[in-house]
Amino acid sequence: MSSSEVETTPPGMVSRSECGVPFSDASVHLRRVLKAHMHGYRAETILKFEGEDSAAVYCVQTGWLAVSKSMANGARQIIDVILPGEIIDPYSANGHTSSVQIEALSYTTIAVVPRAVWSRLEDSDPELRHTETTTIAASLSRMSERMLRLGKGTAESRIAYAMIELCMRLGAIGECNNGAFHLPLTQQGLGDFVGLSAVHVCRTLRRLSRSGIISTEDHMDVVIHDLDALADVAGVDPERLRGEIIVTR
Amino acid sequence: MSSSEVETTPPGMVSRSECGVPFSDASVHLRRVLKAHMHGYRAETILKFEGEDSAAVYCVQTGWLAVSKSMANGARQIIDVILPGEIIDPYSANGHTSSVQIEALSYTTIAVVPRAVWSRLEDSDPELRHTETTTIAASLSRMSERMLRLGKGTAESRIAYAMIELCMRLGAIGECNNGAFHLPLTQQGLGDFVGLSAVHVCRTLRRLSRSGIISTEDHMDVVIHDLDALADVAGVDPERLRGEIIVTR
DNA sequence: CGATAATTTGAGACGTTTCAAAGCGGGTGG
DNA sequence: CCACCCGCTTTGAAACGTCTCAAATTATCG
Numbered sequence: 001m002s003s004s005e006v007e008t009t010p011p012g013m014v015s016r017s018e019c020g021v022p023f024s025d026a027s028v029h030l031r032r033v034l035k036a037h038m039h040g041y042r043a044e045t046i047l048k049f050e051g052e053d054s055a056a057v058y059c060v061q062t063g064w065l066a067v068s069k070s071m072a073n074g075a076r077q078i079i080d081v082i083l084p085g086e087i088i089d090p091y092s093a094n095g096h097t098s099s100v101q102i103e104a105l106s107y108t109t110i111a112v113v114p115r116a117v118w119s120r121l122e123d124s125d126p127e128l129r130h131t132e133t134t135t136i137a138a139s140l141s142r143m144s145e146r147m148l149r150l151g152k153g154t155a156e157s158r159i160a161y162a163m164i165e166l167c168m169r170l171g172a173i174g175e176c177n178n179g180a181f182h183l184p185l186t187q188q189g190l191g192d193f194v195g196l197s198a199v200h201v202c203r204t205l206r207r208l209s210r211s212g213i214i215s216t217e218d219h220m221d222v223v224i225h226d227l228d229a230l231a232d233v234a235g236v237d238p239e240r241l242r243g244e245i246i247v248t249r
Numbered sequence: 250m251s252s253s254e255v256e257t258t259p260p261g262m263v264s265r266s267e268c269g270v271p272f273s274d275a276s277v278h279l280r281r282v283l284k285a286h287m288h289g290y291r292a293e294t295i296l297k298f299e300g301e302d303s304a305a306v307y308c309v310q311t312g313w314l315a316v317s318k319s320m321a322n323g324a325r326q327i328i329d330v331i332l333p334g335e336i337i338d339p340y341s342a343n344g345h346t347s348s349v350q351i352e353a354l355s356y357t358t359i360a361v362v363p364r365a366v367w368s369r370l371e372d373s374d375p376e377l378r379h380t381e382t383t384t385i386a387a388s389l390s391r392m393s394e395r396m397l398r399l400g401k402g403t404a405e406s407r408i409a410y411a412m413i414e415l416c417m418r419l420g421a422i423g424e425c426n427n428g429a430f431h432l433p434l435t436q437q438g439l440g441d442f443v444g445l446s447a448v449h450v451c452r453t454l455r456r457l458s459r460s461g462i463i464s465t466e467d468h469m470d471v472v473i474h475d476l477d478a479l480a481d482v483a484g485v486d487p488e489r490l491r492g493e494i495i496v497t498r
Numbered sequence: 499c500g501a502t503a504a505t506t507t508g509a510g511a512c513g514t515t516t517c518a519a520a521g522c523g524g525g526t527g528g
Numbered sequence: 529c530c531a532c533c534c535g536c537t538t539t540g541a542a543a544c545g546t547c548t549c550a551a552a553t554t555a556t557c558g
Binding site for chain 1 (some may be wrong): 321385401406492495496
């Protein structure tokens with residue numbers, strides 16, 4: 001995290017709130033702490049390796065993060081994707097090593113807050129603790145949905161579900177207009193997310209496209225044309241899903 | 250959860266500590282609260298349905314729980330398995346509905362503590378909060394390992410990993426002797442856990458058996474004969490894995 | 499505009515599922 | 529106590545979905 005680290009947020013790059021979405025109503029103190037730990041990272045920067053020690057909480061302000069793991073042969077599975085306004089604290093049972101890799105999928109600005117500082121913040125601000133536990137609950141719910149489809153779903157249902165999940169999460173932060181949104185992922189990357197080869201992602205996307213349910217252009221600009229049909233393919237009830245994976249404030 | 254609920258813990262059924270493993274050093278007050286909410290459930294009892302409201306924390310004292318989700322066609326995926334000494338609080342982003350089903354895989358005794366009571370306990374006992382967050386971290390780590398194999402692993406690596414994970418977790422509570430342990434799952438159930446059909450679980454188990462790595466008898470009495478070979482098939486480093494998924498106290 | 503990466507499509511290989519039937523085992527009722 | 533039954537395991541054979549390999553096409557970036 002040295003050479004690719006950028007010191008300051010580029011001028012002009014501003015998200016909807018100065019400190020990220022879930023912190024829009026945050027205390028002055030919290031805002032100040034977040035601002036003091038803000039960093040910018042280029043796409044493809046690896047912030048944390050599998051097995052590495054971890055002692056900081058990542059509060060994403062802008063950009064996408066991928067949480068992933070890899071097999072010995074190099075095959076990568078994206079365990080989760082972290083969007084602006086979300087928090088991730090990568091540690092495991094022993095309390096200090098990360099069992100996952102964390103990397104930037106796009107240019108990203110993140111408050112990297114040392115865990116000691118963070119827990120003091122939480123002690124003084126019960127709201128913040130509630131925000132974090134809710135964020136974790138949302139993450140667990142969407143991971144469960146994806147696990148279900150990894151284990152029992154078809155290629156179509158995996159992709160359909162991923163599109164719905166991302167569309168909903170992006171919608172909550174104003175980054176999805178009428179079912180249109182941008183994915184900073186190649187088809188290979190999307191395959192790593194849904195457990196398919198890049199080639200099969202392509203075929204599946206085209207099939208959904210031909211049936212008029214979604215369309216894609218230029219490096220993953222997605223438009224969902226028929227949410228009901230897509231939800232049907234995915235096997236979800238959109239409104240129930242929204243309650244389970246979207247944090248409202 | 251009415252007809253199959255059993256009112257009292259059967260006499261003579263005692264785990265290694267009166268209140269479950271992680272609570273062996275718990276305060277008198279905590280022990281009393283847990284005891285007051287203890288219930289027994291027969292195998293196959295469904296404690297919570299997908300989408301149902303949930304307002305209690307489950308502290309497992311004895312027996313196994315499955316956390317699962319199902320597709321419209323009835324196919325079930327076991328998202329996680331909860332063992333004695335572990336805690337689960339099934340809620341999602343909206344704070345009150347469970348996105349998963351919770352069921353007993355064997356006769357189980359559980360303290361079902363209302364969330365209001367639980368959070369008061371946590372406020373008065375920082376140790377307890379730490380125990381819960383660590384439990385969640387461990388759960389996330391093992392879910393990540395399984396997701397990786399669901400997405401990118403072979404049938405052999407999925408089963409091998411599951412055996413290692415369960416062996417380690419059972420070892421931590423003294424329920425695995427020299428690599429020998431009992432799984433309260435049929436091959437169908439194991440298939441639901443690792444994302445394979447029952448038939449292919451059978452074939453894979455026999456292949457591992459024939460190569461002398463593990464053996465199985467009578468409804469899932471498993472013995473791991475060669476942990477290194479099994480870890481190799483699973484693609485894990487046992488000691489690193491232990492640190493990531495086993496909570497030590 | 500050339501070089502390089504990403505997408506698209508085809509064809510065949512591979513691993514897993516499904517369907518089917520036979521064996522085993524434990525529990526129940528006659 | 530035996531016979532029967534039901535659920536679980538085992539095995540085979542064929543179908544299916546996804547992956548791999550390969551080549552053509554299209555975008556992207558310097």
